[in-house]
Amino acid sequence: MGLHSSSIADPRKGQYEKNKCHKKLRRLVGEALTDYAMLEEGDKVMVCLSGGKDSYTLLDLMLSFQQHAPINFEVVAVNLDQKQPGFPEEILPEYLDKMGVPYDIIEQDTYSIVKRLTPEGKTTCPVCSRLRRGILYNHAQKIGATKIALGHHADDVVETLLLNMFYGAKLKAMPAKLRSDDGRNILIRPLYYCRESLISKWSDYAQYPIIPCNLCGSQDNLQRQVIKEMLVGWDESNPGRVENIARSINSVTLSHLGDRRHYDFEGLIAENRHVEPETVENRRIDITEVR
């Protein structure tokens, strides 16, 4: 997405629009950090930096909050150089040195492993993501990071929700804060409330040295692509719908869904009726056996 020609023509207007965009991102990130208690005094936050617009924006905002937040926390940027052909390895160190941000570049040839392990014609992303996750989690432990910050945004959250519903028959999205599967790390997603279009706009203003994400030669899987196109269509035909879906994830009424593991439908009785606890146990009748 390019910058508007009017903002190029009038630099003051351009600067105003840029500030407005950054302010909006800061507000949304500030809300997410607060709502989900993402940061604590003394945290060491490992910001995963891929070289894409989302991760640059994330790093930028975490540094901005580091300067102004009422608590002290450290930020370390970490990039995993997966040895993809054509990966411009000098770009991130140059950028991070210029910014004065502490960083680590982990060099590990996951590219060859992924190619070897993925059957012909299949998308390489699942194996690649699993490997990358393991390496980054281990690194977080090694450097004593207390939080791992990821650059997923509101569009990723909605896409994941719809993917899980459409193809996995599950009502499950992507959380703002999560304990990793192996229990060792706390993951945070400070861009949780930010739309991708806002991040793209900011990324254009900031002129980050973007590293293309298709170096591995893989395509997004087809299902995710279908969902992405749906979101783009809705943004044009029904503005606000995607935002509403994103907000619905944070406003769940368990009693109006159907998951018996999360709501005690069996124990539901009218207010003026007293039932002995042991009777509740016996209230379940298998209707399929009733003739």
Ligand code: SF4
């Ligand atoms: S697009 Fe390439 S680098 Fe990204 S997860 Fe998929 S295989 Fe890995």
